[in-house]
Amino acid sequence: MAFETKATIASFGGKLFKLSHQSEETTTPMAVNLYLPPQSFASDPPPRVPVLFYLSGLTCTPENCSEKGFFQHRASQLGLAVVYPDTSPRGLGHPGETDSWDFGAGAGFYVDATRDPWRRGYRMESYVARELPRALFGDPQYGRFLDPDRVSITGHSMGGHGALTLYLKNPGLYKSVSAFAPIANPSRCPWGEKAFSGYLGPDRDEWKKHDATELIRAWKGGDLKALVDVGTADNFYKQGQLLPENLEKAAKEAGVEGLTVRYHEGYDHSYYFMATFSDDHVNHAAKHLGLL
Numbered sequence: 001m002a003f004e005t006k007a008t009i010a011s012f013g014g015k016l017f018k019l020s021h022q023s024e025e026t027t028t029p030m031a032v033n034l035y036l037p038p039q040s041f042a043s044d045p046p047p048r049v050p051v052l053f054y055l056s057g058l059t060c061t062p063e064n065c066s067e068k069g070f071f072q073h074r075a076s077q078l079g080l081a082v083v084y085p086d087t088s089p090r091g092l093g094h095p096g097e098t099d100s101w102d103f104g105a106g107a108g109f110y111v112d113a114t115r116d117p118w119r120r121g122y123r124m125e126s127y128v129a130r131e132l133p134r135a136l137f138g139d140p141q142y143g144r145f146l147d148p149d150r151v152s153i154t155g156h157s158m159g160g161h162g163a164l165t166l167y168l169k170n171p172g173l174y175k176s177v178s179a180f181a182p183i184a185n186p187s188r189c190p191w192g193e194k195a196f197s198g199y200l201g202p203d204r205d206e207w208k209k210h211d212a213t214e215l216i217r218a219w220k221g222g223d224l225k226a227l228v229d230v231g232t233a234d235n236f237y238k239q240g241q242l243l244p245e246n247l248e249k250a251a252k253e254a255g256v257e258g259l260t261v262r263y264h265e266g267y268d269h270s271y272y273f274m275a276t277f278s279d280d281h282v283n284h285a286a287k288h289l290g291l292l
């Protein structure tokens, strides 16, 4: 279904498009922001620029990171498009959908739910990894700007975990992955236990198929090309919601190379942390997308 353009906003010499389209996976209209860098408007026909998908964390819409993550700063210099999807369907009307900030609306966890009522519409894995890219790359208005063969993925918190799992589940689909403060081992933290039992049911073996720390053990794709940043003053890190050490340990035990985890003294979970290191994450993607 074609995208409706709700707003066009100048940003770092390029343009941020606030879009909406009807999703078959979620059965709802989905908001998504697309940033096109200045290079996209410098010639006609435009160059096909590589694409970075950014997956947001709990409670977020496409706006949070577009407004204050500062990915557009470095993306504009390098000639990289950035796609900011939403974090769940909206307005399905499932009982309890908006009762808590860490489950239901704003908290889709980038899985395809298998439990009622969530299995209707809460299909953010299929939406983000398949439907949205297919729709964008095939779109009559926006597809001609984008290179479907050069795609990377990144994200924050729940979205950092989403980026890691989509990358690990789909070898070759993305050229690299990075994450800010990811919920790295959701089967073993309160946020993940709540989300996975609600969306996937009580069988913990099912959870393993959607847990980055478990998936990394089975990785056979060679050098991982993964960058992870964590702030040591992040309260969620201190409360044991993120568990990045478990991811590092699993990679080490499995002999998986190419995972860089950096701990930054004094940084918290917020966009002050993200904006500080977003250039690094864009550079990481750009290196693997042939821009650097």
Ligand SMILES: N[C@@H](CCC(=O)N[C@@H](CS)C(=O)NCC(=O)O)C(=O)O
Pocket: 056, 057, 058, 059, 060, 064, 101, 156, 157, 158, 269, 270, 271
């Ligand atoms: N609502 C939660 C915080 C949730 C939270 O920090 N969400 C992060 C992602 S995990 C976020 O990006 N929030 C939106 C924002 O800060 O703009 C609380 O009050 O503790």
